[in-house]
Each structure stands twice: as C-alpha cells, then as structure tokens.
Amino acid sequence: MNQIVDKVLFSEKVAKFVVHAPRIARSRKPGHFVILRVDEKGERIPLTIAGADPEQGTIVLVVQRMGVSSSKLFELNIGDHILDVVGPLGKATHIYNAGTILACGGGVGVAPMLPIVEGFKKAGNRVISILAARNKDLIILEDEIRKWSDEVIIMTDDGSYGTKGVVTVGAEMVIQRETINECIAIGPAVMMKFTSLLTQKYQIPTQASLNAIMVDGTGMCGACRVSVGGRTMFTCIDGPEFDAHQIDFNELIMRLGGYSAEEKLAYERYML
Amino acid sequence: MSIDKEYLQIEREKEWRAELRKKMANKDRTALNRTKMPEMDPYVRIQFQNKEVNIGLTEEQARQEASRCLDCPTPTCMEGCPVSINIPKFVKYIDAGDYLGAAKTLKETSALPAVCGRVCPQEKQCEANCFYTQKLKKDAVAIGYLERFAADYERESGLMSVPEVAPANGIKIAAIGSGPSSLSFAGDMIKRGYDVTVFEALHEIGGVLKYGIPEFRLPNKIVDVELENLQKMGVKFVKNFIVGKTSSFEDLKAEGFEAFFVASGAGLPRFMNIPGENYNGILSSNEYLTRVNLMNAANDEFDTPVIKGKNVAVIGGGNTAMDSVRTAKRLGAERAMIIYRRSRAEMPARVEEVHHAEEEGIEFINLANPVEYFADEKGKVNAVRIQRMGLGEPDASGRRSPVVIEGSEYDIPVDLVVVAVGVSPNPLIPSEVKDLKVSRWGTIEVNEDTMQSSIPELFAGGDIVRGGATVILAMGDGRKAAANMDEYLKSKHS
Numbered sequence: 001m002n003q004i005v006d007k008v009l010f011s012e013k014v015a016k017f018v019v020h021a022p023r024i025a026r027s028r029k030p031g032h033f034v035i036l037r038v039d040e041k042g043e044r045i046p047l048t049i050a051g052a053d054p055e056q057g058t059i060v061l062v063v064q065r066m067g068v069s070s071s072k073l074f075e076l077n078i079g080d081h082i083l084d085v086v087g088p089l090g091k092a093t094h095i096y097n098a099g100t101i102l103a104c105g106g107g108v109g110v111a112p113m114l115p116i117v118e119g120f121k122k123a124g125n126r127v128i129s130i131l132a133a134r135n136k137d138l139i140i141l142e143d144e145i146r147k148w149s150d151e152v153i154i155m156t157d158d159g160s161y162g163t164k165g166v167v168t169v170g171a172e173m174v175i176q177r178e179t180i181n182e183c184i185a186i187g188p189a190v191m192m193k194f195t196s197l198l199t200q201k202y203q204i205p206t207q208a209s210l211n212a213i214m215v216d217g218t219g220m221c222g223a224c225r226v227s228v229g230g231r232t233m234f235t236c237i238d239g240p241e242f243d244a245h246q247i248d249f250n251e252l253i254m255r256l257g258g259y260s261a262e263e264k265l266a267y268e269r270y271m272l
Numbered sequence: 273m274s275i276d277k278e279y280l281q282i283e284r285e286k287e288w289r290a291e292l293r294k295k296m297a298n299k300d301r302t303a304l305n306r307t308k309m310p311e312m313d314p315y316v317r318i319q320f321q322n323k324e325v326n327i328g329l330t331e332e333q334a335r336q337e338a339s340r341c342l343d344c345p346t347p348t349c350m351e352g353c354p355v356s357i358n359i360p361k362f363v364k365y366i367d368a369g370d371y372l373g374a375a376k377t378l379k380e381t382s383a384l385p386a387v388c389g390r391v392c393p394q395e396k397q398c399e400a401n402c403f404y405t406q407k408l409k410k411d412a413v414a415i416g417y418l419e420r421f422a423a424d425y426e427r428e429s430g431l432m433s434v435p436e437v438a439p440a441n442g443i444k445i446a447a448i449g450s451g452p453s454s455l456s457f458a459g460d461m462i463k464r465g466y467d468v469t470v471f472e473a474l475h476e477i478g479g480v481l482k483y484g485i486p487e488f489r490l491p492n493k494i495v496d497v498e499l500e501n502l503q504k505m506g507v508k509f510v511k512n513f514i515v516g517k518t519s520s521f522e523d524l525k526a527e528g529f530e531a532f533f534v535a536s537g538a539g540l541p542r543f544m545n546i547p548g549e550n551y552n553g554i555l556s557s558n559e560y561l562t563r564v565n566l567m568n569a570a571n572d573e574f575d576t577p578v579i580k581g582k583n584v585a586v587i588g589g590g591n592t593a594m595d596s597v598r599t600a601k602r603l604g605a606e607r608a609m610i611i612y613r614r615s616r617a618e619m620p621a622r623v624e625e626v627h628h629a630e631e632e633g634i635e636f637i638n639l640a641n642p643v644e645y646f647a648d649e650k651g652k653v654n655a656v657r658i659q660r661m662g663l664g665e666p667d668a669s670g671r672r673s674p675v676v677i678e679g680s681e682y683d684i685p686v687d688l689v690v691v692a693v694g695v696s697p698n699p700l701i702p703s704e705v706k707d708l709k710v711s712r713w714g715t716i717e718v719n720e721d722t723m724q725s726s727i728p729e730l731f732a733g734g735d736i737v738r739g740g741a742t743v744i745l746a747m748g749d750g751r752k753a754a755a756n757m758d759e760y761l762k763s764k765h766s
Contacts, residue, residue: 027518041575044576084475084512086512087518089514215567218473218474219698220483220558220698221556221559222558223555225550255550255651258553263577266577269572
C-alpha cells in the first residue's frame with residue numbers, strides 16, 4: 001500500500017512523488033486532497049492531489065520541505081511506503097464553462113492548480129495561467145501547465161525567469177487587457193490574500209484553495225476552521241476552496257502560525 | 273433489546289445458581305456494604321497521562337460484592353442495560369468463583385465488556401434499576417465494577433474465550449466507522465455467520481475509544497484486546513478508508529457488499545460563535561483529545577504538537593469536558609478549570625468523573641459562560657471573559673436553564689481553551705448517499721425499532737443517529753441493527 005513508484009526533484013526543497021493508491025486514483029477529482037502519515041510517530045498532514053492515473057492506480061503529490069513532517073516525506077525514495085494515505089478529501093472544484101479563467105499559482109501551489117487548470121481547459125474555457133515564485137528554481141510544472149493553458153505568464157520576485165514581480169503584477173496586466181470571468185488562486189496565504197484583493201477591485205469571482213492546519217481531515221477536529229463571510233467553516237469538509245472575497249485571510253495567516261513555537265522546537269530536535 | 277424471560281428463568285433455575293442462593297441468607301447479603309473501587313492516589317496519578325485512575329477490584333472484593341446480589345427472579349437491572357447483558361448470571365458466576373464463566377456470559381451480548389465496565393454510566397442504567405437502589409434504598413450492587421473485574425480477569429488469565437461463530441453464510445456486509453456501535457454490530461453479525469468488513473477513516477481502529485477517551489480512563493491496550501477478539505472471530509478491519517469518498521457505496525455494492533451499517537459518529541465539533549473564538553490556543557475537545565490520545569502529541573518523540581497550557585479553561589460540563597480538563601492537568605496545567613453554565617447538579621458528566629476531577633485539583637467555575645476571548649498581538653489567546661449565570665425554570669431537558677446575570681462579566685487569564693460544548697453528526701457519509709433521509713440536525717433518520725434508514729440496505733446507529741450519546745447506547749443500536757439487518761437479508765435470500 002502507498003508505495004512510492006516515482007520521485008522527481010524539482011529543486012533542493014521541492015519534489016514530486018508518484019504514489020500507488022488505486023482507489024484514490026479512481027475517485028479523486030480536481031481540488032481533492034489526501035491526509036498522510038509518513039511513519040508511526042508522524043503527524044497527519046494534508047496535501048492536495050496534483051494529478052492521478054487511474055489505470056496505473058497512482059496519484060501525484062508535490063512536497064515542499066518545511067518542517068519535520070514534510071522533511072520526513074521529502075526524504076522518502078522510490079520503493080518506500082507511506083504508512084497511511086487517506087482520501088480523496090474535501091469538495092471537488094466546481095468546474096464549468098465560465099469563459100476565460102485566470103489561474104494564479106504561487107510556489108508549490110502550482111501543483112494542486114494543475115488538475116484544476118486541466119479541468120477548466122477541458123470544459124471549454126480559455127485559460128491563462130500565471131506561475132509565480134521567488135526565483136527560477138522554484139517555478140514548477142511549467143510544461144504541464146502549458147499543456148492546458150492558452151497562455152502562461154511566469155513571474156519571479158528576483159527576475160531570474162519570466163517577468164520580475166509578484167503574481168498580482170502579472171494578474172493585473174491580464175485583467176486590464178481582457179475580460180476574466182473567474183479567477184483561481186492557489187499558493188501561500190499572503191499571495192492568495194493579495195490576489196483576492198486585486199480581483200475584488202475588478203469584481204472577478206475568485207476561488208482560493210486553503211492550506212489550513214488539519215489533524216483528521218474529516219470534520220472531526222475543527223483545527224482547520226476559517227471565517228468565510230463572517231461564518232466559521234471547516235476547510236476539510238466545507239472547502240478546501242472558498243469564495244476568496246469572503247475569506248478572512250488575516251485570521252487564516254494568524255491561525256497558520258498557531259503551532260509555530262512547537263513546530264520550531266520539533267524541527268530543531270529533528271535536525272539534531 | 274427485548275429480554276427473553278424464558279431463557280432467564282431456565283438459567284436461573286440451574287442447580288449451581290439455586291445452590292448459591294441457598295448458601296447465604298438474603299439479610300446477610302443486604303447487610304454488606306458496597307465495595308469501594310480502589311483508586312490511584314490523585315497526587316500521583318496527575319503526573320501520568322496513561323495510568324488508569326481506577327485500579328480494579330481484587331478477587332476478594334469482587335466475590336464479596338457479587339455476593340450482595342440477590343439473584344432476583346425478575347432482574348430489573350437488565351432493563352437498564354442497552355445490550356441486555358445477563359447480569360445476574362455473570363454476577364453469580366463471580367460469586368461462585370467462576371470468573372471465566374462470568375466473562376463468557378458478558379460476551380454473549382457485549383462485544384466490549386472491558387470497555388463497558390470502565391466507561392458505561394452504570395449509575396444511570398443497570399445500577400439505577402437494581403433492587404438495592406429501587407426497593408432497599410441502598411447502594412446498588414456494583415455491576416460496573418464487577419463487569420470490569422470479569423473482563424480484566426479473563427484477559428490477564430491468558431484464557432480468552434472466543435465466542436462461537438455460526439458457519440459462514442457468504443453474505444458480505446460492511447460497517448462504516450469503527451467505534452463502539454460498529455464493533456458491537458460487527459460482533460453480532462460475525463456470530464451469525466456473515467462476512468463482515470469494518471471501514472475506518474482514521475489510521476487506528478476504535479473510533480472514540482481511541483481518539484476521544486483518555487488512557488487514564490480507558491487504556492488503549494484494553495481496547496486492542498477487544499479488537500483482537502473480534503478479529504479472531506473473523507471480522508475484517510480496513511483503515512484509512514472513507515466510504516463514499518475512497519470508494520462509493522455503488523463501488524462497494526459492485527464488490528459484493530449487500531448491506532451497510534453506518535455508525536460514523538458525531539464527529540463535528542460545535543463552537544459557541546462568540547467573538548475571538550478562532551484565536552490560536554482555542555480548540556475543540558475533539559482536536560485536543562485527538563492530538564493527545566490518537567497522535568501521542570504529549571510525547572516529544574511524536575511529531576504532532578500540542579499546546580501545554582499553564583492556565584487552561586475547558587468549556588462545558590460533560591464527560592468530554594472532564595476528559596479534557598484532566599488531560600490538561602496531566603500535561604502540566606497549574607490552573608485547570610471547568611467553566612460550565614449551569615450548576616453541578618445539572619452537569620451531564622458522570623458523578624465519578626466529576627469526583628475524580630475534584631480530587632485532582634480541577635477548579636469548577638459553575639454558573640458561568642464565556643462571552644468573548646482576547647489574544648496577544650500574535651493572535652494567541654490570553655483571556656476569557658465570562659458572564660455569571662443564575663438558574664431559571666426547567667427547560668426541555670428537565671434541567672433548570674441558565675439565565676444571564678447582567679453586568680457580572682469578568683476576565684480570567686488563560687493560555688489554552690478547550691471547547692467541549694457538544695458535537696454534531698459528521699456530514700461526510702450522509703452527504704455522499706443520494707436519497708438518504710437526514711433530519712434537520714444532520715442525523716440519519718431511521719426506523720427506531722429496526723435502525724433501518726430510508727434506503728433499505730442501509731442501517732445506521734450510534735451518534736450519527738442520536739447526535740451525541742454514550743458508548744453503551746451506541747452499542748445497543750449496533751445490536752438492534754444487527755438483529756434487523758439479519759432479518760432483512762434472510763428474507764432477501766429466502
């Protein structure tokens with residue numbers, strides 16, 4: 001169960017894993033995530049599914065090395081098994097023919113965005129994708145995104161690839177140039193917050209996929225609560241995608257730091 | 273469950289029982305005082321998250337306690353038992369010194385005797401209906417302690433009996449969720465010869481018995497032994513599998529499953545929707561207990577973190593609130609408080625749990641309700657504002673309802689808040705089944721006599737039907753569903 005059949009390093013800290021999980025591969029849709037646990041002592045962590053091959057019975061996960069759990073996963077190799085993988089979880093992305101879609105992906109957020117971009121393209125939309133990262137090394141899945149996009153814009157903070165600037169610079173350029181019917185934003189919370197503020201200004205419906213802290217992923221714990229339109233929602237069962245203009249991003253960013261002290265200590269112990 | 277009176281009579285008239293009754297005069301039996309449960313010292317036990325508070329009766333204590341039972345011709349105690357354990361029979365086995373016989377009797381109707389002996393509210397069930405309580409106005413026979421004694425004795429003896437199983441009938445059925453309701457269902461159905469698979473969403477089997485109830489009340493190894501017992505009987509367990517998500521009901525039907533028992537629990541924590549409730553350091557009891565119990569977060573060797581608060585407020589007065597506050601104490605809280613909106617008399621928690629909490633130095637701030645939380649500049653909670661309450665007229669639950677005392681607010685410094693004000697049904701399963709009738713509270717609607725839902729091959733029980741009850745009521749549902757699903761499948765196959 002859950003054997004790693006392929007691993008591709010995108011950069012020093014980002015890797016793609018192809019994992020044998022046949023039932024999930026058959027059932028998953030764009031927007032779904034899994035919860036996994038690397039070993040007996042591991043945490044349960046959520047990861048959005050970046051693709052699947054139902055025939056091969058595999059799913060694709062992209063991992064960025066951050067703390068203890070992502071490092072443990074990152075260090076696994078082809079042939080290793082992930083102890084527990086459960087899913088697909090969450091609500092699938094609402095994919096339909098909207099007209100023109102602007103898909104904004106930041107960092108590893110591009111991975112979960114890939115199946116959504118594919119879905120919207122297949123549903124007959126014109127798709128413009130913006131891939132944004134700190135530098136060239138951190139731009140991932142460009143070819144795959146190009147396959148399902150009418151246009152791809154690359155943005156890097158340091159200008160080492162594509163256009164220099166943050167994601168919103170590229171997004172605003174597109175919005176001013178043509179009519180956008182719907183926007184998708186997936187990436188770090190701060191990136192989604194500013195993308196949302198931008199599209200709100202232009203009144204473009206926007207979906208953001210949230211990366212809240214979770215334990216069980218099935219609605220049981222409430223660690224992933226987020227305020228949407230003034231109501232408390234659970235990212236795991238009500239999301240992970242929400243109307244970005246209704247999300248309280250400041251609260252989300254605050255809550256993502258809820259265990260930062262404990263996480264820092266654990267990481268120090270792990271690196272010893 | 274209905275009680276088979278004829279069977280009870282036959283059992284009662286067996287020679288050994290008749291002899292035993294003659295051995296001691298009833299007035300001598302009733303002259304004995306109820307045995308006290310030996311407990312670990314509060315000052316010692318609060319240093320351990322995983323050491324059980326109740327130590328269990330000695331053989332001598334158990335036999336004496338069992339001798340108090342009068343072996344009534346009409347055992348009213350059984351009317352209080354949701355799984356219809358043959359109480360006089362198992363108690364008299366203990367009285368006679370046949371502890372394995374007692375354990376075997378328990379397992380005739382209960383899949384989890386060692387669990388029930390620990391967590392059932394016997395004082396509201398069998399013991400409330402005991403002749404001593406009802407007619408003599410004395411302390412009831414300690415049926416719960418005896419149940420635990422027999423189950424523990426059997427386990428420790430290494431002579432666990434595996435209940436008899438009927439020949440396999442080849443009919444595949446599924447139980448969804450692996451908590452007490454499902455386990456009880458699975459035990460009954462495997463005995464009837466069905467091919468039973470239990471599907472669990474988490475990475476451990478046991479549901480609330482594992483993620484919810486702390487080890488100081490119910491050690492994991494106790495649960496594991498009961499699970500092994502079911503496994504020996506032939507029940508299959510599949511972890512990390514969410515029916516309706518990982519595979520649909522239709523997929524499972526195509527794989528040969530003919531009927532389903534949904535017992536997915538009340539896994540959706542309720543919050544109070546008051547200002548500041550989403551600050552860091554405020555979590556549901558489900559989250560707090562899951563981190564500590566399921567994920568071992570208090571142990572540094574495990575990766576899951578938990579906030580170890582110094583000033584901890586737990587909101588609520590139920591068993592889960594007691595479990596949370598006592599866990600906080602064990603994780604080093606200097607001040608571990610219960611904030612409860614009614615008075616102690618209305619507390620839904622078991623009397624024993626409240627008593628244990630008091631012994632452990634838990635502070636009770638009753639007749640108080642949180643109205644707002646405050647946090648530091650990083651968003652970490654640092655105070656709770658509470659409002660004092662008075663008691664008004666009885667409400668629908670029969671308990672006197674809390675009434676706000678205006679202008680009574682004051683703040684208490686806290687660095688961890690655990691909200692234990694109840695749970696709602698988990699929407700995951702109901703939302704995946706088309707045409708399933710669900711109440712406006714999100715519980716699955718079933719025929720109360722059969723536990724059958726609006727979809728004939730789908731039965732349901734436990735908290736997904738009740739919305740939040742006890743282990744033993746959930747188990748009772750499991751038994752009832754098993755009996756009725758058996759009827760349903762038999763008529764389908766005949």
